Amino acid sequence: QKGLVIHVNPETREQEICVEYVSPPEACAEEDPVILFKSGVLENNKLYVCTQTEVVIYTIPQFQQIGYVSLPSFNDLHHVRPTPDGNLLIANTGLDMVMEVTLDGRVVREWGALPGDPWSRFSKEIDYRKGIRNKPHLSHPNHVFYINNDVWTTRFQQKDAICLSQPGRRLAIDIERPHDGIVDRDFVYFTTVNA
Numbered sequence: 001q002k003g004l005v006i007h008v009n010p011e012t013r014e015q016e017i018c019v020e021y022v023s024p025p026e027a028c029a030e031e032d033p034v035i036l037f038k039s040g041v042l043e044n045n046k047l048y049v050c051t052q053t054e055v056v057i058y059t060i061p062q063f064q065q066i067g068y069v070s071l072p073s074f075n076d077l078h079h080v081r082p083t084p085d086g087n088l089l090i091a092n093t094g095l096d097m098v099m100e101v102t103l104d105g106r107v108v109r110e111w112g113a114l115p116g117d118p119w120s121r122f123s124k125e126i127d128y129r130k131g132i133r134n135k136p137h138l139s140h141p142n143h144v145f146y147i148n149n150d151v152w153t154t155r156f157q158q159k160d161a162i163c164l165s166q167p168g169r170r171l172a173i174d175i176e177r178p179h180d181g182i183v184d185r186d187f188v189y190f191t192t193v194n195a
Helices: none
Strands: 003-008 015-021 042-043 046-050 055-059 063-068 077-082 088-094 097-101 107-112 141-147 150-155 160-161 170-172 177-182 188-192
Touching: 042 077, 046 077, 055 097, 088 141, 097 141, 097 150, 141 160, 141 177, 150 177, 160 177
Parallel strands: 077 141
Antiparallel strands: 003 015, 042 046, 046 055, 055 063, 077 088, 088 097, 097 107, 141 150, 150 160, 160 170, 177 188
16 A cells, blocks of 8 residues: 555665655545556656556655646556656556646646547546546556657557557557567567466
């Protein structure tokens, strides 16, 4: 019931807890809240990380919290990264969408991970941070990344990654269901899971 960031020295096996994070009551379920850190990115001495319902930004190496965003539409977030212009790109897995949000919480853009309006299955009147479970996800976008200037997301159920900024472009990952990806020069490395 805490988000932890732990520094581990692989040679000595020493461990140091750098962050112990608990979500505030307004950003999680009242009963049995799920509080943990999911995937993020380290960029320009800042750690961008998400919980189920929040984005938290820390300076590195001090681990001072310098940013926070939580919106009622956040549900089962899986990944966050900064955009080139300083916004946040968020895999909102619970609502089968990817969002671009400013650091002060203004929604800039929403992309559905499936064809059609991403809000056709969900209501903008519901606070999805309050323990609402939307499983099974029809797409389960869980990682966002850039190839050049284009926005991409992995889709767990479809075993692929799709380009959101230029619809129709697709990377098949037929070996299994993707869950993370790392862009390194001319390659994208994906991890996959079978459950």
